[in-house]
Amino acid sequence: xxxxxxxxxxLVRRRGQEARLRCSPMKGHSHVYWYRQLxxxxxxxxxxxxxxxIIDESGMPKERFxxxxxxxxxxxxxxxxxxxGDSAAYFCASSPRQGSINEKLFFGSxxxxxxx
Amino acid sequence: AQTVTQSQxxxxxxxxxxxxxxxxxxxxxxNYYLFWYKQPPSRQMILVIRQEAYKQQNATENRFSVNFQKxxxxxxxKISDSQLGDTAMYFCAFMKRRATGSYQLTFGKGTKLSxxx
Numbered sequence: 577x578x579x580x581x582x583x584x585x586x587l588v589r590r591r592g593q594e595a596r597l598r599c600s601p602m603k604g605h606s607h608v609y610w611y612r613q614l615x616x617x618x619x620x621x622x623x624x625x626x627x628x629x630i631i632d633e634s635g636m637p638k639e640r641f642x643x644x645x646x647x648x649x650x651x652x653x654x655x656x657x658x659x660x661g662d663s664a665a666y667f668c669a670s671s672p673r674q675g676s677i678n679e680k681l682f683f684g685s686x687x688x689x690x691x692x
Numbered sequence: 693a694q695t696v697t698q699s700q701x702x703x704x705x706x707x708x709x710x711x712x713x714x715x716x717x718x719x720x721x722x723n724y725y726l727f728w729y730k731q732p733p734s735r736q737m738i739l740v741i742r743q744e745a746y747k748q749q750n751a752t753e754n755r756f757s758v759n760f761q762k763x764x765x766x767x768x769x770k771i772s773d774s775q776l777g778d779t780a781m782y783f784c785a786f787m788k789r790r791a792t793g794s795y796q797l798t799f800g801k802g803t804k805l806s807x808x809x
Contacts, residue, residue, distance in 0.1 A: 609794075609796075611797075616801065617801055617802075618696070618783050618785070618799025618800050618801050618802055619737070619783070619797070619799045620799070621796045621797065621798070624792070624794040624796070631792050631793065631794055632790060632792040632793075632794040632796070634792075635796075665735060667737060669737075681739075681795075681797070683736065683737035683738075685734065685735050685736045686735050686736075686737075688735075
């Protein structure tokens with residue numbers, strides 16, 4: 577049973593380009609969280625999704641950032657018109673179902689986004 | 693809003709010795725959960741130990757144990773018999789259930805632990 581898979585592991589973009597980060601949750605998991613880790617910081621919550629629904633996007637910047645988790649395929653975090661301040665490690669975590677604190681969050685290894 | 697504070701940016705310990713990492717948090721909630729995560733250079737976030745706030749007994753996982761002081765809002769991690777593989781960033785995290793039904797983790801800034809041979 578593969579863990580949470582994120583790709584690419586490293587992504588380099590120039591200012592103004594788009595970045596697309598992919599997350600495949602663990603098999604059987606239908607809930608996905610995205611977190612961002614800035615240099616020298618802990619992870620910060622961005623968005624929580626289940627299949628085809630955004631449940632909580634209170635941590636998402638209002639502009640340029642969007643997330644989806646379609647019925648088929650991975651969850652996508654999309655950053656349009658990237659700026660240098662978007663450079664960070666972006667982590668995905670998955671859980672089997674909503675609202676169960678007894679379920680551990682399983683984290684992927686993150687995507688390191690570097691904006692030149 | 694919850695805040696999590698780790699006051700030790702870096703620490704080092706001799707192999708086989710014991711080290712304690714500090715964490716304090718601020719919340720008005722009564723029901724919540726606390727975690728310690730380990731992040732080695734591979735960047736993988738690995739759950740080390742978790743504590744339910746309603747439990748008075750301190751959690752233990754092999755060489756890892758916590759000292760949970762609810763009234764003081766303190767949650768320290770003790771690593772016994774330190775091993776070279778324990779070298780990593782350690783993050784303290786707080787979790788509570790939001791009105792949306794999601795469980796969000798709030799992380800501290802981390803403590804970089806180096807185990808010296």
